[in-house]
Amino acid sequence: MPKNKRIAVLGAGGLGACLALELAQRGYQVTLFEAHSEAVRKASFVNEGKIHLGFIYAMDRDFHTSQQMIIGAVHFMDYLKRWISIEAEEVISTPFHYCIHKGSLASGDQLEPHYAQCAQVFGEVSRRFDKKYLGLFDKVYTERLPKSKIETIVNPEYFEDVFLTSEYAVEPRAVAEQLRKSLGQEAAIQLLTGAWVKAVVRREGRLEVRFDQNGLEHRDSFDEVVNCTWNSLLAIDQTLGIEPLHGSWSFRYKFGNKILIPFEASDFPSCTMVQGPFGDSVNFRDRGGFFSWYPIGRTGWSEERLPPDWDGTYSPEYREEIFQASFEQLRHRVPALRSLSFPAESVDPAGGVIFALGNTDVEDADSKLHTRHEVGIRSFDGYHTVNTGKYTLIPYLAVKTADRLEGIS
Ligand SMILES: Cc1cc2nc3c(=O)[nH]c(=O)nc-3n(C[C@H](O)[C@H](O)[C@H](O)COP(=O)(O)OP(=O)(O)OC[C@H]3O[C@@H](n4cnc5c(N)ncnc54)[C@H](O)[C@@H]3O)c2cc1C
Structure with a gap:
């Protein structure tokens, strides 16, 4: 050109x-x-x-989405360094636990082989492109915790299983x-x-x-x-x-609440609650924490070509309400959050738009929202x-x- x-x-x-x-x-x-x-x-x-290794895309049974995410994940940090100065160790979260919520669309037994396939395909993709995950890891894994250990991470009243993974957020x-x-x-x-x-x-x-x-x-x-x-x-x-x-698509508005104070890695675990409309807690250590609870924080839904300007219409009071209600749900599920103290002004109840093909929500096992390839x-x-x-x-x-x-x- x-x-x-x-x-x-x-x-x-x-x-x-x-x-x-x-x-x-x-x-x-x-x-x-x-x-x-x-x-x-x-x-x-x-x-x-979250720099996806495909774990969350278990409902795309053809594995296309997981494969696509793994390719993106191995390039993420390497390519980002073409344009910015960044050290992965300084910006990554603690590793994610995948916590299988009661009522999940798939059980721990069903998810375990999917996680193993992600780890195996990661190995192949990493070798093919000669790139490491986040520039740091040439192997990824998941480890199913013994039942007796679930309560060290989450409240067992809500969860069937917990997998420790080597997936991270940046x-x-x-x-x-x-x-x-x-x-x-x-x-x-x-x-x-x-x-x-x-x-x-x-x-x-x-x-x-x-x-x-x-x-x-x-x-x-x-x-x-x-x-x-x-x-x-x-x-x-x-x-x-x-x-x-495709003839169907959706725009969703989802809250990605942040608490912007430094945390210790041991203050609370990074958790992704699967498989369906659940939530996440992410511990970014020096860079704060991220907290979302889907049934409360997924506030907007539009099937128009141009979604409403949700950011322009949500008041600070409404945002605060969504944060409080979401955090309350997470506190029930992640015991470490109950003793987490932070000043009110450190909370940023921000959110954003997610565009996807498909127009049924994530509780539908066949929703196109479970695919992103x-x-x-x-x-x-x-x-x-x-x-x-x-x-x-x-x-x-x-x-x-x-x-x-x-x-x-
Ligand atoms: C709460 C939340 C959590 C998420 N978590 C993850 C995750 O963990 N991992 C993951 O991989 N993905 C995640 N996503 C999805 C991810 O954020 C998006 O896929 C990605 O950021 C989209 O990037 P983008 O550059 O296309 O869009 P954007 O970052 O939104 O950039 C689009 C830009 O275009 C501008 N713009 C829009 N319309 C116009 C116009 N008409 N004229 C001029 N400018 C315009 C906007 O102002 C904006 O700056 C999440 C999304 C949300 C909202």
Whole structure:
């Protein structure tokens, strides 16, 4: 691709930021459009940061989603280091326990072989790409705890089984901060903040981006446009007549409450409660904790092409209520949380949008929400639309998308 091509990246979230940085490193000038007043403040900022090894995708019985996550996971840290300065040891959580909740869609006996398959496929993928998980581990595992040990992690009244795993989360706010810094230092990237993209229109062989900024409508033409807007993905695609891959999709709003004070690794365990509509506690040690309880924290649901602006409508009082009610549920289940003390002002009851194909919720064993493999890049003569699928896939997809623009993949 000629280096003087004009490239627009729509959405400076995790994917848009990584893609713009990758293109700049390859010698291109990029215009990066962002609706918010700052880059990387939405889903890629508020999410849990779990770098998936496929364990949670046990309900996708074809294993496609787990395989996809493992590929993303082995590339995550290695590729991120192309654009930011980051040391995995400083930003990872404590390892996750997979806690099989009563009423789970699958039992411990059913999940154990799936976990073993994830570990085996991880070995193959890690060798194929010559990359380690988070740049640290060339083997991953799960270990089923004896029944007598369940109560050292969670309240056995609620759980059938617990597996200790070697899956981790990467604290997304630390990554976001570094991405913003790199964007600010990269002269080849023009970041337009407060710029709401409304449409992309084909005009005289080029792609015209129409956007609102400072109360005025603007138009600018490009040779290549990449839509990385996540919650506006379908609405912007539609302006070019591009339909979603499937007839059904959903946007959910989910709270990812944070407590922003340092914790000791021993203060509480990192837990993912499976399989179904349960919750998570994540101990990021110096970087605080993440807490979600799905039945309370999944507050928004939309099957429109453009979901409502939930962030703009939820009041601080409502957010506080959701945090309190979610944390209460977690306290029943994770005894260590009962004695956790923290000042009220350290709580950030933030949340974000999750876009997925499928329109039944996670308690449905056959819901498409249990799959995330039909994601990635779709290209239409200079216009590319990228469904990130998961945070785990961002660095891998950013490089893949840059390759696509250069005609490599
Ligand atoms: C609570 C929660 C927990 C999650 N946990 C995990 C997890 O543990 N692991 C995992 O792998 N994934 C997780 N996810 C999913 C993950 O966060 C997303 O898949 C990923 O962050 C999406 O990245 P993105 O760059 O595509 O979107 P975003 O980070 O949302 O970026 C999109 C950007 O586009 C901008 N934008 C939107 N519309 C427009 C417009 N019209 N014009 C201009 N700009 C626009 C937005 O402001 C935003 O900055 C979670 C999500 C949530 C909400």
